[in-house]
Amino acid sequence: MSIEPLFTFRNRWFTTSVAVTAGLFLVAALAGFLWLPSLQSNRGQAAEGAGGIWGEICSAAGVFRPGPAKSVTKPDFRGTQVALTPTLLKGADAASVGRGATLALQCSMCHGARGLSEADSPNLAGQHPLVIYKQLQDFKSGARSSAVMEPLVAKLTDQDMRDLAAFYAYLPRAPWNIPTDAPPPRIVISGAPVRGIAPCGACHGTLSMKPGAAWLDGQSPVYIRAQLVAFAAGTRHNDIGQQMRNIARVMTAAEIDEAARYYAGAQQ
Known part of the structure; x- marks a missing residue:
């Protein structure tokens, strides 16, 4: 050895x-x-x-070395420029509601004289004022497109939009016929966590309410379906932080239909 x-x-x-x-x-x-x-x-x-x-x-080697600035690729469409805050529409009074009622005469053909539509347009009666104000601003800026709405909002001032928001928020909502023949759809109450989908009710009512999120109860199922499909396709892109686009693009056709029928309050 x-x-x-x-x-x-x-x-x-x-x-x-x-x-x-x-x-x-x-x-x-x-x-x-x-x-x-x-x-x-x-x-x-x-x-x-x-x-x-x-x-x-x-x-x-993991060492940061600054270099020349790179160009940032920007989307080829306009996004919303509205920053929602709790005090954005603070101070609306009876005079604002009255002015809004006068301005709303040109809206009655689609949205109804009392804010309740019979043409598959959204019901505006009782809607959150932040929602109405934001959508009007987005239609005017081009962040949301509509051949009908864009000409109507072109001449509206910021105060006009505030007055319209105050008026429609003042009107009573239509009764919501809650479906009783079946439990609420899972997508509304629980979402789909595996796919990163929060419950619809977490933003749009039932569970909670997020500022700027529309009240959906009693809306036309045709309208809700159309908006979810538009978000999924990217043809509607005025959602803040792409939250609706990210959700809608991973929803199934059945989930879109279930949510639309549930919020409409009717099995259509």
Whole structure:
């Protein structure tokens, strides 16, 4: 049995092991800090913003290296510019409601003389004033498109929109015929957590109410379906933070139909 120490360079096995380990480390370092970054740099994935090969090496090592600013790709449509706050419409009085009643005469053909539609347009009676104000602002700015609404809101001032919101919020809501032949749809009460869908009632009533979220009880099922489909397709895009687009695009057709029929209060 040999009594020569193991960890000494006189031991050829120890020397060979150290040499192989050092060689593997050198190959890994060259691949990780030179070869792979050069490939990514050549492909143009991040070379411009990071400063070429040296920037890629710094990035691979986890070292931040500021580079020239990159251009930001902006959407080819306008988003809502309305910032909703609890005090946004504070101070509406009887005079504001009266002015809104006069302005609402031009809205009665679609939304009804008392804010209740018979043409599958949204019912506005009793709607939250923030909802009405935001939608009017979005129609005027182009964040929400409608061949009917855009010409009507073109000449409205900010005060006009506040007065209309005050008037419609003042009107009594229509009675909601809650469906009693079946429990509320799961999408309304529980959502679909696995797909990242919050319950409809968490924002639109039943469970809670989020500022700017419309009161849906008693709305036309045709209108609700149409809006969910538009959000899912991205043709309606005035929701703040894309919350409705993110939800609608992962809802099934059956869930859209169930929610529309439930809030309409009728099995249609």
